Amino acid sequence: MTNPTVPSPRLKRAQRRDGRSTRAVVLDAAGKVFAERGFGEATSKEICERAGTNNAAVNYYFGGKEGLYEEVLVEAHRQMLSLEDLNDIVASDASPEDKLRVFLGHIIRTAMNAPELWGIRIFLRELASPSPFVPRFIRTTALPKSRKLRELVCAVTGLPPDSETVRRATAFVVMPCMGFILFPEKLRTVILPGSASDAEGLLEDMLTYMLGGLHALGKTERTRERRAGERAERSDEPDARA
Incomplete structure (x- = not known):
């Protein structure tokens, strides 16, 4: 009797044949199937057939359809912007404004390639009918990227990371x-209508718009803090009439 938890020779042949790991092949096939059918209608059997593996692959590599879908959500988000790419952008020696330019350029390229990315269709389905897997995905994947992007917003605005203005400004970028x-x-x-033919112009307009808003928020917050400090100083002064 075959042990369903052990990958068959067919799984190993798939890995040697095209240079991709069987896990990656199953993940990609699952993304396409989930994008077409949604989590409820997709089956492990169809995913394995699409991947060219035996029916044990989903359980062996992901522990079942639920675990596979959680990994698909992570990969879908990576297709838009990976944490590694965002780390590289924020850690570069470029100015904060140029870092934001690189970030927005990545976003625009992703948008232009959206029809080819199954991850986009996954998130459109999630927006229409959120699955129970989204909260965990937000904690493990979306929030780390948000925190990293907040570092960039801090650099542009000149505000500290614990500022509520920075938190809101990060959302205004995202x-x-x-x-x-x-x-x-x-x-x-x-x-x-001209976005596809003038991606550079679109990038410059988005950059100008966002920088204008971020710089204004930073200036407004610093003015607010200065005035609050001045009021506090005046309240501490002894009454001259005393």
Whole structure:
């Protein structure tokens, strides 16, 4: 009797044949199937057939369909921007403004390639009908990227990382980027008909818009803090009439 937890020779042949690990092949096939059918309708059997592996692959590499879907969500987010890429951007020697330019350039390229990325369709499905796997994904994947992006926002605004203004400003950067990526291509071309042919112009406009807002937020917050400090000093002064 075959042990279903042991990968068959067919799994090993798949790894040698195309240079990709069987796990990666199954993950990619699962992403496409989940994007087409959603979590509820997708089956491990169809995923394995699409991957060209035996039916034990999903359980062997991911512990079942649920574990596989959690990994698919992580990979879907990587297709938009990986934590490694974001770390490289933030850790570079470039100015904060140039770092933001690189970040936005990555977002625009992802948006232009969205029709080829199954991860985009996964997130569109999640927006329409969130699965129970999203909260864990947010904790383990989305929040670390948000914290790293917050470092960049701090550098642009000149504000400390624990500032509520920085937290809000980070959301103001993320939300339009996500919206741009997740816009259906046909809708995006209607709203921004020249975006595909003038990606550089789009990048410059987005950069100017975001830098203007971030610099203004930093200036406003510093002015608010200065005035609060002045009021505190005045309240501590002894009454001259005393």
